[in-house]
Amino acid sequence: MLGTFAIYSREPRSPTPQQQNIIEQITDLASIAIERKRAEEERQAHLWFLESMDQVNRAIQGTNDLEQMMSDVLDAVLSIFNCDRAWLVYPCDPEAVIVESADGACSTGVSRCLRPGT
Numbered sequence: 001m002l003g004t005f006a007i008y009s010r011e012p013r014s015p016t017p018q019q020q021n022i023i024e025q026i027t028d029l030a031s032i033a034i035e036r037k038r039a040e041e042e043r044q045a046h047l048w049f050l051e052s053m054d055q056v057n058r059a060i061q062g063t064n065d066l067e068q069m070m071s072d073v074l075d076a077v078l079s080i081f082n083c084d085r086a087w088l089v090y091p092c093d094p095e096a097v098i099v100e101s102a103d104g105a106c107s108t109g110v111s112r113c114l115r116p117g118t
Helices: 017-061 065-081 085-089
Strands: none
Touching: 017 065, 065 085
16 A cells, blocks of 8 residues: 545545545556656666666777776776775675674675674
8 A cells, every 4th residue: 555545524424426436536647657657767777777788888899909898897887886896896785694704704605795894
């Protein structure tokens, strides 16, 4: 449920057929608006993905020099994810379950994470 709709009157009663019709129209319009908003968010996410892939593709196609291409691709990825190189090497997920080993290292099981303050 996203919300409620109420019609107030001086005495308790059921909505009239006209009021029920208005309620149905309003809920239909709200449903359409919500669906359009979700569709627009999905479209924006898909557009971001395609633009990101195009940015990486342009970095790959931009040079024949392997070293320069790798540098350009890395720059594109850092820009896309708005991160630094350390995040790419150790992408610590704050929502991941962290397991501490006997030597004090933290691990999510996939990549190593640093504990806060280390």
